[in-house]
Structure formats: structure tokens, C-alpha cells
Amino acid sequence: MTQDAVRQQSDPQRAEQEPTDLQVDTSAHTDETPGGGAQLADSGRTRRLLVRLLQVAYPHERFPAGPYERTAAAIVDAARADAADGRAITRGLAGLDRAAGGDFLALDDAAAETLLRDRADEYFFRRIRSTAVVALYDSADVWELLGYEGPSFDRGGYLHRGFDDLDWLPGARVDEYAGEPRVELVESEEAAR
Amino acid sequence: MTTAEVARYGAPIERDEPVVVIIGSGAGGGTLAYELTRQGATCVVLEAGPYLTADDYVNDEWEAFGQMAWLDMRTTSGSWRVARDFPNLPAWVVKAVGGSTTHWSGATPRFMAHEFTARTTYGQVDGASLLDWPITLEELAPYYDRAEQAMGSTHRHGRPALPANNNYTVLANGAEKIGYRYYATGPYATNATPYDGRPASIQDGFNFQGDKSGAKWSTLVREIPRALETGHLDLRPDCQAVRITTDAAGKVDAVEYLDAAGALQRQAARVVCVAGNSIETPRLLLMSASGQHPDGLANSSGQVGRNYMRHLTGSAYARFERPVRMHRGETMAGIVADEARHDTSRGFAGGFYLETLSLGPAFLASFLEPGGWGREFTTWMDSYDHIAGMWIVGEDMPQPGNRITLNTDVQDQHGLPVPNVHFDDHPNDVAMRSYAYDAADQLYGAVGALAVHHTPPYPSTHNLGTCRMSADPADGVVDRWGRAHDVPNLFVSDGSVMTTGAAANPTLTIVALAIRQAEHLLAEMRQGTL
């Protein structure tokens, strides 16, 4: 989260922002070559590469293209806010194309996943994942697909809307056990030392 | 006073009037403020965060986190996985009026008698700095009663249990099947029926996000408003204490703080009580180093910041063929206590509880397996409404090297050194965690789980031990009342004082200790010894 968290502190609108960089570390700024490479171009090609990468990394048959496109856009935004990240992602995507013999988009799922597995620990892919894991799943379109019902207070909670509707197990006791009291301490000979 | 003045609530108190200054308004600070003001003692509460209330809270995990959590820069080191997964977020705690009690879920088990004598009971554990508490369960018991009454713990003092939600039904059935007996929907400090002027739970599933309904106890809904009503409290939100100063006699005489506008202010103090939670409390003492206290205030023992504990944690999520919908209902109203015992035949000292836990997809994605991706990961996310979840909370071993220090290489937004949190798991922690994951596998397996995922510990919600109580001033920072061994009018009033962590969630104990400390402070002030 690092830089973003600090930025949020000085931003009066921070309550409206989301800490999208929770898992980001700062190592990229030291362990990657500092200056080199181009910024991430927000081209159609970049978007298509990112969407494809996301679909391979986070395969959900139930998800339409929308959530992946939204997530790709969030990655582009995050990369544009940090030059070093932008360069790292540009290099990373170019590397995927190269390893794919010119076009990462032409690979089938298994081959594309293999390339990503080989790069699981590379900064550009970790950086993409740290943004993606929040951007992809923190949205009502995806919640609905996953069976999560979102805000509930305004609807009276779940008190009358199924908080206890599980019917494939018997009802369980809610009070504490009424039998003999719980043993808290089992003395062993060793402990006497 | 100018308009650039910080927003104040309650009765304004002059800055040159030496009063009781409480730093932090969470479980410890908020409780202390109420217990003192209701007896007529005048207090200033400095709270680093804003005054958020029910209307401000949102039913949205990340938005609420951005609104409530302590996000100031921190750094980490050590072999714990949090240092890799969340290098700048060692702890998940709140920066707002009410402190982390606004985020907390509400499980309130008491500590057990033998846990107050951990060193004697567990014997010498290599690498651990175990110590017996200078107080006993017997001494604390009346205060536990009062804390349970204040917090409205279910299952206690005649209060009814919360009903079973779906996640609990899975947990309890699994528990029963593998021979556990000591499970229930509490004790849990959220109302099952209206109590203390607050409503019953509507099972909305958003108590981590502040709880808009007010059914959950927090110092925000109980102690702070009541303390304000006494007319003896001056609550100053958005005011962060940055230094405690001492006079020539070695007593504390004032607290310097940054107000909402970032201006440095000084509040004179008769007594200072630090309750900033176990990272900020030692940080403030270390930042208050002076000629008289070169290694930090109250740190002649060198123990300030050491013995940091975070509880053995970990979570287990199980996937089932049929729906569970764990997100519906109270987050943690389900506690299994069978494994809380100390029984070295399991291969470790101390014990643990298993408690229901539910996260929405937004949080689950980040915490289930940090950095995770691929089909294995998305299969879990796809199963979201078929998942049951539990949290493992147990005693972790205090170690002198697990500690909060000032990282002078990195500064926060105010230019102050950030706290570095160093943590290495002790072999006892590792053994207990692996045993507990096994127990989770068996429990969920017994009710037909298709798979169980072991989620590693995430940023610490329980932060303990960094100013521990000790009988001998050489072993710790504060005495049996929470008074600094080195400074007669300086107190620590939060989870930092815990000599050892015990297996239970800590907040009930923090509140009980604060009620007890308030009584002591009042007596001393009446006698004129403070």
C-alpha cells in the first residue's frame, strides 16, 4: 500500500478512495533496472494484452468481459501514476509477447498460463495482481455473479432475509455446554520442571 | 482560541490546566475516560483519528477500510509472512474515535487462571520471554464481571445467546461431530435482545465496518458519549500525540500533539494514560526520549516495544456442495473453546479458540491466499456462497526480539519516524498453527467439506505486550496497575500491558484492566498521591 496510503493521507477526499495497493511492496524501485524502458502506452493492444492476461490469471467462466476490462483499466491507471511501475509492466508485457513467439494473444489458455507461471515472482506480474485482486472483486457486478448480496443495513440486515436459512445440516445448540465444566489445564510431569 | 482551533467535543478544558490526559479513545482509552469522568475527574482525550459515527459508516469493505483504518506508513521485518504479503500494513487497526472497537467483531472470552502464570505453568520455553503476570484471575474477576455488563456480552449475567447463523451452523455441527462440546454463539458483545439503550442485532454482516445499527458494543456507542455527557471530558479528535514531556522531578507534565491543522499544541497533564494500541503506544514512548530518559520514556528496562505479540492466527475456509452464505449475519458469533486448554500432549504450550469468520468477496480475494491467482484461486472465489469460514486465535510466545522500534529512515506524513514491526514466529506458534489447521480440516471434513483452505495470518488485529506488566521493574515497563515503573504519573491503559497474550481475544481483558486502573487512579488522586 505504501505510497498510496501516504498520498491518501494528504488527500482530503481520501474517504472516497480505496486502498487498491494493499499488497504492493516497494522492492521494484530497487530491484528492477531503474531508468530503462518506455512508459505503458494506453493503446488498444495494451488493453487486449492485459485483459487476456487477467482472463488467464483469474479464470471465471461466469464472468463476462466487463469485469476484466474494468480491471485492465485500473491497472493502466495505477501504472500511469507510477513511472517505475509503468515501465516494469511495459517490459513485462513485451516479454510475454516475445516468449510467445511474437503474440501472447495467440496462445491457448494452457500455454498462456505456463508463461505466467514462469513469471509468477516477477515484479510486473506481482504488481498487476495486487491491483487486480482488489479491482476485479471489489465491484457489485462481480459480487452478484459470486452470490454476494452487498450492502444490507438499508434492507434490514439478514434477520428476515435468510441469515439462518441453511437447511442441509441440523440446527445447532447456541448456548454453552451444560455438562461438566471444560478442562482448562492438563498437568504434565514435564511442566513441573 | 482561534478558528483554526481543532474541533472539540464536550467541555473545553484550558491547555494549561493540568488534567488527566488520555491518548487514544479505543477499548482502553475510551473505557478509562468514561470510568474517570463519571466519578468527576476531568480528562482530555487526544484521538489521532476523526470522529466518525453510524451515519458515516458504509456497508462496503474497502471503502470502510479506507475510512477507518490506521493507514499511516509503517514498516515490517522478520520472517513472518505479513512482512512479505503486506510489508507496510503490519496491523489492521483503526484510527478514529472509538479505536479498533469500531472495527472489532465482539468475541469476549475471559483469560483462564493458568494463563496469568504462563512462565510457571509452561516452564522454560526456549527463545520465549515468558513471565507470570503480577496479577491473578481472581483479582481481575470482579472487573471481568463489570466489563461483561458494560459490553453486554451474550451468555453472561443472564443475557441470552444470539441465534445461529449459517456459518455457525456449519461450525457447530462440525465441532459436535468431532467430539468438541464447548461451542456456542458467544460470549459476544453484540445484543441478542435490546440492552443498555441499544437495539438487537439485525444480522447485517457489517460489524467489521463500524456497525451502523449500534447493536455492537464499542466505546464509540457507549463510553465516549456517556463520558461527554458528564461534562468532564474534552474530546479532541484529529489530534495526534507526538511527545510526552517531563519536569525536572522526572514526572510527566504535558503532552505535545498535532491538531487537525497540523499545528503543534501542548496540553498540561497531571497524569498521562497512553492507550494508542500496542504499536503506537511504544512508538510514542520511544519518541519521547529526553536527557532524563535517553532510551525513551519509561524505558530504563529496555523493554519498551519488546515482547510484541499478535496471537497465533490463521483462518480456514471450507467449500461445500450446498450453499452456506457466510456473509449473512454476525461475523464472529461462534466460538469453539475445546482446544483452549493447555495440554502439552498436543506438542505445544498454550491453547487456541476456533471462531466463525466471514469476509465479503472483496476482502476474501485479498486475504484468502495473498498473491494467489490461477484456477485454484478462482475456484475458491467461484464458490463464494458455498464457503464457511473460521478464524484461529491462540496464544503466541512473547519473544524479546519481536519488537516495535523507530525506523528513522522512513518518515510519516508529519515527518516523524515510522514504527517498524519485527516479528518471527516462535516454533511453538508454528506447531500450534499446524495442529489448529488440522483441527479445522477435521471439523469441516466431518460435515462434508469438499476442500479446506489454510489462510495464513493477515495483518494483526490483536496487538499486545509491548509495555508489559511485571512485578520486577527490570522485566517490564509497567506495574500491576499499569503505572510506569520509571514514572509515577505515567500509565499505560491498553493491550500493550499484557504480560502474556493468553488464547482468548483480548478486548474484554483490556476493558476489565481499564476499569480496574480507573478505580486505582481515582483512589490515588483522592489521596493526593497523584
Ligand SMILES: Cc1cc2nc3c(=O)[nH]c(=O)nc-3n(C[C@H](O)[C@H](O)[C@H](O)COP(=O)(O)OP(=O)(O)OC[C@H]3O[C@@H](n4cnc5c(N)ncnc54)[C@H](O)[C@@H]3O)c2cc1C
Ligand atoms: C477486524 C477486527 C476484529 C476484531 N475482533 C475482535 C474480537 O472479536 N474480540 C476481541 O477481543 N478483539 C477483537 N479485535 C481487537 C480489538 O479491536 C482490540 O483488541 C482493541 O480495540 C484494542 O484496544 P486498544 O485500546 O489497545 O486500542 P484501539 O482500540 O486500537 O485504540 C487505540 C486508539 O488510539 C489512537 N491513537 C494511537 N496513537 C495515538 C496518538 N499518538 N495520539 C492520539 N491517538 C492515538 C488510535 O487512533 C485509536 O483510536 C478486533 C480487531 C479488528 C481490527
